[in-house]
Amino acid sequence: MTTYVLIPGAGGSAFYWHRVEPLLRERGHDVVAVDLPAGDDSAGLTEYADVIVDAIGDRTGLVLVAQSMGGFSAPLVAARVPVELLVMVNAMVPRPGESAGAWWENTGQAAAAAELAAREGRSTEFDLEASFFHDVPPEVTAAVFAREEPPQSGTPFELPWPLDAWPDVPTRFLQGRDDRFFPLEFQRRQARERLGIEIDVMPGGHLVALSQPAELAAWLDRYRTDAALA
Structure with a gap:
C-alpha cells in the first residue's frame, strides 16, 4: 500500500490537506497529514523532520508531498527513511547551506511576484487573500479563516539547510x-537550476490543495503509478 505523507507549508497545519486526504483514501491509499510544531521557537527544520518521521512510524511505500516551505523539511525526511518518491508542490527548493530566510533574496522571489502582479494589473503590495486565496472557493476560504491563525516561528528560517x-x-x-x-x-527556473528537472503544471494558485483537490489527488496518483512502473 502507498502511504502519502502530506507536509504543509508555513504555519504547519495538517488542515491544509483536509480536501485532498479523503480523495487519496478513496483511491485506496494510506495518508498521513502532518501537523508541524510551527509555533514552537525551539523547533527548527531538524525538529520538523523528527515530527514527520515519528508520524510515519513503521509505514512503508512512502510518497512525501511537500507544500511551499515544506520543501525545506521533506528532503531531510527522505534522507532518513526509505522513500519511493518526493513530490514538491509549489515548493521552496533549498541549496546546501542555505537558510530558509536567505532563500527569498537568493532566488529573487519578491521581484518575481511583484513583476507578475504589475503585469496582471494588480497591486504589488502583499495581500494575504489576493496572493493566496484568489482561486479558493469562498466557503473553503471562510472555513480556513474561521480557524485560529497558525503561528509560524522564525526559528526554521535561521539555520543553514543541513544536507x-x-x-x-x-x-x-x-x-x-x-x-x-x-x-x-x-x-x-528554480527547478531547473536547483534540481535539474522540469516542472509539471496544473491549474490553481499557491494553495492548490484547497482550490483544486481533485486535480491534485489525480496528479499524485499519476506520479505514484509512474514511479511504480519505472
Whole structure:
C-alpha cells in the first residue's frame, strides 16, 4: 500500500490537506497529514523532520508531498527513511547551506511576484487573500479563516539547510499555473537550476490543495503509478 505523507507549508497545519486526504483514501491509499510544531521557537527544520518521521512510524511505500516551505523539511525526511518518491508542490527548493530566510533574496522571489502582479494589473503590495486565496472557493476560504491563525516561528528560517546534497530519491515538481506568490516561470527556473528537472503544471494558485483537490489527488496518483512502473 502507498502511504502519502502530506507536509504543509508555513504555519504547519495538517488542515491544509483536509480536501485532498479523503480523495487519496478513496483511491485506496494510506495518508498521513502532518501537523508541524510551527509555533514552537525551539523547533527548527531538524525538529520538523523528527515530527514527520515519528508520524510515519513503521509505514512503508512512502510518497512525501511537500507544500511551499515544506520543501525545506521533506528532503531531510527522505534522507532518513526509505522513500519511493518526493513530490514538491509549489515548493521552496533549498541549496546546501542555505537558510530558509536567505532563500527569498537568493532566488529573487519578491521581484518575481511583484513583476507578475504589475503585469496582471494588480497591486504589488502583499495581500494575504489576493496572493493566496484568489482561486479558493469562498466557503473553503471562510472555513480556513474561521480557524485560529497558525503561528509560524522564525526559528526554521535561521539555520543553514543541513544536507550536503539533495537526497537520492526520485523527485517530481508540480506547480500551480496561477500561483501569485511563487510565479510559474520563477518556479520553472528554480527547478531547473536547483534540481535539474522540469516542472509539471496544473491549474490553481499557491494553495492548490484547497482550490483544486481533485486535480491534485489525480496528479499524485499519476506520479505514484509512474514511479511504480519505472
